[in-house]
Amino acid sequence: MTANPAILSAAELKSELAGSRPPVLLDIRWQLGGPDQRPAYEAGHLPGAVYVDLDRELAGPPGSGGRHPLPDPEAFGAVMRRAGVSAEVPVVVYDGGQGWAAARAWWLLRWTGHPDVRVLDGGLAAWTAEAGQLSAGRETPAEGDFKPTSGPAGLLDADGAAARARAGILLDARAGERYRGEVEPIDPVGGHIPGAVSAPTTENVGPDGRFLPADALRERFAALGVSGGTPVGVYCGSGVSGAHEVLALEVAGIAADLYADSWSEWSSDPDRPVATGPLPQ
Structure with a gap:
């Protein structure tokens, strides 16, 4: 590898x-x-x-x-x-x-x-x-010194996600049936953010759970409309599988922002628009 x-x-x-x-x-x-x-x-x-x-x-x-x-x-x-x-x-x-x-x-x-x-x-x-060794019980490491620094870079809010769908590309990492609005087992309503493209993150890995090769991932994202210089955003149900899609994009050499609150926040506001069906609109 x-x-x-x-x-x-x-x-x-x-x-x-x-x-x-x-x-x-x-x-x-x-x-x-x-x-x-x-x-x-x-x-x-x-x-x-x-x-x-x-x-x-x-x-x-x-x-x-x-x-x-x-x-x-x-x-x-x-x-x-x-x-x-x-x-x-x-x-x-x-x-x-x-x-x-x-x-x-x-x-x-x-x-x-x-x-x-x-x-x-x-x-x-x-x-x-790989015949890797496993340990049992709990670990008690020495305290680390990491101190977070955070800012807006890499993060989208709801308005930013909507804007990314209009001027750039917004990928929906959830299963296709949730994107289309056919089922919604968790959140208040099914469907997707208008303009978002269905891109289930499960398709970024092979049967063994490992990521596809970088070239294959680039081809996949290019087919979804991701091209050089296009701003890319990702969302999912609640910011977990969407992070996996951001990781897949990173493996492919493509930077992307995450709408971390994702569909669980978007769908909680009845004033936000919801699209259904297989097309972005």
């Missing part, structure tokens, strides 16, 4: 862990609406990895800002320091499923100023497939 600044393979991670500057590992296992994943983490995780709870530590309380609003930066910084994250030490994040939760942590760390954070491509399954 060619080195990529956003992801790394299990083999690359094993090599780095054995090197002179091993990364801090964060386990972001999570299941939407499912049980707490800490017991699974304690049963077996990458050696040294610290568990971080997406719902409680990578999001603020649900409400008018959606189901997974951004966490308070100071609270997020405290969580990262307790997990051993420092500004000058690389960080690798992983999860046990689709990579969505890991991508949320990757995006938050990047947005708050960490210079070196990557996602383990293929997650826990890729590690175990």
Whole structure:
């Protein structure tokens, strides 16, 4: 695999862990609406990895800002320091499923100023497939020194997302049936932001959960209307799978902004327009 600044393979991670500057590992296992994943983490995780709870530590309380609003930066910084994250030490994040939760942590760390954070491509399954060792119980790392710096760069609000759909391209990372408004299992109403293009993030990975090669991702996004110089935005249901699409774009060498509050915020306001059907309009 060619080195990529956003992801790394299990083999690359094993090599780095054995090197002179091993990364801090964060386990972001999570299941939407499912049980707490800490017991699974304690049963077996990458050696040294610290568990971080997406719902409680990578999001603020649900409400008018959606189901997974951004966490308070100071609270997020405290969580990262307790997990051993420092500004000058690389960080690798992983999860046990689709990579969505890991991508949320990757995006938050990047947005708050960490210079070196990557996602383990293929997650826990890729590690175990490489005969990677697992540890049980909890880890207690030394406190890190990471202090978040945040700003508007990389982040869209509702008005910014609507503007991006008009002047640029706005990708909807949810399943196609939710985009079309055929079903909506979670949020108040089905459909999409007018002008947004359906681009399910599940199509950015292969059957093994690993990202498609960068060239294949570039071709996919080009077919969706992403071209050189076009401002790109992404949203999803609540800012989790959308972060995974931003990561896929990064793997392809394409910068994109995230509407982090996403459809769960947009659809909560009855005055905001909603489009349905297979077309952006």
